[in-house]
Amino acid sequence: MIYLKTAEEIELMQDAATLVSRTLGEIAKWVAPGVTTLRLDTIAREFIQDNGGKPACLGYGGFPATVCMEVNETVVHGFPGNYTLRDGDIIGTDTVVELNGFCGDMCYTFPVGDVDPAVMQLLRDTKESLAVGIAAAREGARVGDISNAVQTFVERRGYSVVREMCGHGIGRKMHESPEVPNYGRRGIGPLLKAGMCICIEPMVNLGSRNIVIERDGWTCRTKDRKPSAHYEHTIAIRHEGPRVLTTFDYVRQALGDRFI
Ligand code: MF3
Ligand code: CO
Helix, strand or coil, rough: CCCCHHHHHHHHHHHHHHHHHHHHHHHHHHHHCCCCCHHHHHHHHHHHHHCCCECCCCCCHCCCCEEEEEECCEECCCCCCEECCCCCEEEEEEEEEEECCCCEEEEEEECCCCCCCCCCHHHHHHHHHHHHHHHHCCEEEEEHHHHHHHHHHHCCCCCCCCCCCCCCCCCCCEEEEECCCCCCCCCCCCCCCCCCCCCCEEEEEEECEEEEEECCCCEEEECCCEEECCEEEEEECCCEEECCCCCCCHHHHHHHHCCC
């Protein structure tokens, strides 16, 4: 069942999306060599709570933290802990905020200090693949059009796209129908209608697309241990076109000329 949101509900979604965007802007201020992932998680949790939101990942299916930490080969769902960021790492931070009964979901992958040029390019290209996916999310198109746009963009550049994890519908719950895969054929899948709210979140690997789940049951990493990048926006389908509810503007403000 796909829930179409009214204009009023989309404004509530906007508030949740703005708070999650501001939360990643807070994290951005602290990402640097020497900082632990647990510190970043605490900063995010306190910021969300101080602003009247609920950290929706905390306790979700037993997930033990506010933010999923995706260091280097970690694709998604890594736990915060005592790992200390090092020069040359990349770290994806993915979190969901609930505010006024609606959810906003966003992910941003940061370079830490001086990062290998090929990995920097992976970050830029993954971010651009998200923009390409969003551009395909028009009323009257199908989910497969988004999937195909992302996959085609990514694979033309020589990367691979993770298949086991998908984007998703979002609203009162963080995961609603439909699934939004990052690979697939044009013209297939659910029809996109005005009022649908979805998350598009390409997970792009420098090496092969294969993943493994660690023994903690959550942490998903690349099988070949090469880096993986991940960006995510929450969007609403409108008659006028896709409306991106989350924004990287707060991250941009925090990073200044280090923003990529
Ligand atoms: N953006 C992630 C997702 O859509 C957030 C969920 S993390 C979880 O899967 F820990 F809550 F599962
Ligand atoms: Co998501």
